[in-house]
Amino acid sequence: MKNWKITILFTVVIIFTFSSIVLSGLWKDKSTIRSVNLTGNITLSKDEIFDFAKMNDSIICANALTLDMIESRISKHPNIKKVIVTKDGTAIKIEVAEKNPFAAATNGKELFMVDDQLTIYNLKKEQFNIDIPVISGLSQELGPGTYGKDDLRNLKIAQYIISQSIKVNKSLFNYISEINFIDSNNIVLVTSDDATPVYFIDYTAITSKDKPNMNTYIRDINNTLLRRAIDKNLVQLNAFLKQVRVYRTSNSFKYIDMRYNDLVIVKNNSLPVE
Numbered sequence: 001m002k003n004w005k006i007t008i009l010f011t012v013v014i015i016f017t018f019s020s021i022v023l024s025g026l027w028k029d030k031s032t033i034r035s036v037n038l039t040g041n042i043t044l045s046k047d048e049i050f051d052f053a054k055m056n057d058s059i060i061c062a063n064a065l066t067l068d069m070i071e072s073r074i075s076k077h078p079n080i081k082k083v084i085v086t087k088d089g090t091a092i093k094i095e096v097a098e099k100n101p102f103a104a105a106t107n108g109k110e111l112f113m114v115d116d117q118l119t120i121y122n123l124k125k126e127q128f129n130i131d132i133p134v135i136s137g138l139s140q141e142l143g144p145g146t147y148g149k150d151d152l153r154n155l156k157i158a159q160y161i162i163s164q165s166i167k168v169n170k171s172l173f174n175y176i177s178e179i180n181f182i183d184s185n186n187i188v189l190v191t192s193d194d195a196t197p198v199y200f201i202d203y204t205a206i207t208s209k210d211k212p213n214m215n216t217y218i219r220d221i222n223n224t225l226l227r228r229a230i231d232k233n234l235v236q237l238n239a240f241l242k243q244v245r246v247y248r249t250s251n252s253f254k255y256i257d258m259r260y261n262d263l264v265i266v267k268n269n270s271l272p273v274e
Contacts, residue, residue, distance in 0.1 A: 033090060135178075135181070
């Protein structure tokens with residue numbers, strides 16, 4: 001009888017031990033990371049993203065980083081707008097969304113990308129041929145994470161001009177290749193077809209003569225007078241494109257001047273001012 005009990009006990013122990021080993025193996029198999037998949041990147045390679053985040057597949061597969069840690073490190077990349085990290089069985093899935101530039105910006109020496117949050121980040125070689133307006137006349141201090149005194153204010157104005165031009169007419173948006181702030185009293189556009197300067201906004205013309213102290217405030221895109229002046233001039237420039245520009249050959253104009261109320265003054269290259 002005693003030997004029978006020992007045999008049963010021994011059998012139970014063996015079954016329990018075997019079950020533990022099997023379950024442990026199954027748990028380990030499910031918890032082991034075997035692959036790391038990165039999707040959504042367009043101009044950035046996986047190596048570039050991982051080098052910035054100071055990680056690699058081996059570190060991730062070794063469970064040395066939590067999902068939140070992976071997400072936090074990658075999200076700090078200046079070209080990354082959003083990142084989502086999930087675990088699917090034995091795989092880690094990393095989905096990234098790169099920032100979408102609405103314009104390029106230059107400090108006179110280097111060219112950068114600008115996203116809809118006015119974040120400045122480096123231009124990638126894959127973006128060299130991207131067809132977006134260039135914002136120029138900004139400070140030499142402009143760079144990723146740095147802005148000069150008036151840079152943010154001018155970037156906001158440029159963003160408004162670009163967004164409104166798209167609303168008026170996509171052809172109008174395509175007509176604008178550059179928005180220049182080099183002259184503190186004027187905003188000058190440059191056309192995409194033949195690099196004709198368009199004297200677009202004169203701040204002093206918007207400012208009331210009896211309120212000279214408004215001159216600085218008028219350069220703020222939150223100012224209703226400035227927004228109205230931009231909206232009106234974009235509509236007039238669009239009309240000029242459809243009624244005049246389409247009938248002229250390239251390099252017909254020396255300049256286009258919109259700084260006078262309800263007038264578009266054109267200086268032809270071979271004729272007097274019209």
